[in-house]
Amino acid sequence: MCFITPASTQYSIFKQNKIKSKRVHQLFVRSPVCMNKPDDTKLIERCIKGDRQAFEDLLIQYEKPVFNAALRMLNSRDDASDVTQTVFLKVYENLDSYDPSRRFFSWIYRITLNESINWLDKQNRLEPLQHEKADSGKSPEQEVDSAQVAESVQTALMTIGTDYRTVIVLKHFLGCSYVEISDVLEIPEKKVKSRLYTARQLLKEALIEAGTR
Helix, strand or coil: CCCCCCHHHHHHHHHHHHCCCCCCCCCCCCCCCCCCCHHHHHHHHHHHCCCHHHHHHHHHHHHHHHHHHHHHHHCCHHHHHHHHHHHHHHHHHHHHHCCCCCCHHHHHHHHHHHHHHHHHHHHCCCCCCCCCCCCCCCCHHHHHHHHHHHHHHHHHHCCCCHHHHHHHHHHHHCCCCHHHHHHHHCCCHHHHHHHHHHHHHHHHHHHHHHHCC
C-alpha cells in the first residue's frame, strides 16, 4: 500500500465523515451487497494505488451490512461498532494482499465473522444476551409491530453455536446464496446446506422452548 498516513488515523478520518449518516439498512431482507458490484474491483484497485476517496466509497457501501452482521453475531451495538472498526482497519491494511479472483464481499464478510467470533471468545459471551435491535429503517409503527418477533428470534439466535449462527446470519439476514456462503466460509456447498438445516432446527427448537416458558 502506498498510503502515508497510518491506517488507524486514516480510518478515523473516514469514519468521522460518516458519523452523521442515518442507518437505514434493512437487515430482514436480502442485502444488495452480497453480490459483488462491478465497481468493487475498480474501487479496490484505486485504494491500492492510494486513492483515499475510493476507500471511503468502499466504506460507505459495506459499513452497514458489516455492522449488522456483527450485531447479529454479538447482540451488542457497542461490540458491533468495535468489531466493524476492526474489520475496516484490517481491510485497509490488507487490501494489497486481497486476491481479486475472490469476491470482495466474501472476503470482508469472512473477516467480519472471524472478528465477531474472536470477540465472543475474548468476552466469553456465548450465553443469550439482552436483545438489541439491528438497524431496520422501519417506521416507528412497524418497529412496534415487529419488535416482539425480532427480539424472540435474536434471543434464540444467541443460544445456538457460532458455526450455526453464522450460516443463519449469512443466509437469512444478509441474503447470501448457498454458493456465496460456501465462498465466505470456505466449505463445500453440501456442508453449507447440512449446517443450515441443523441451524434452522436448533433455532426452531429454541423458539419453541422460549414460547413454552
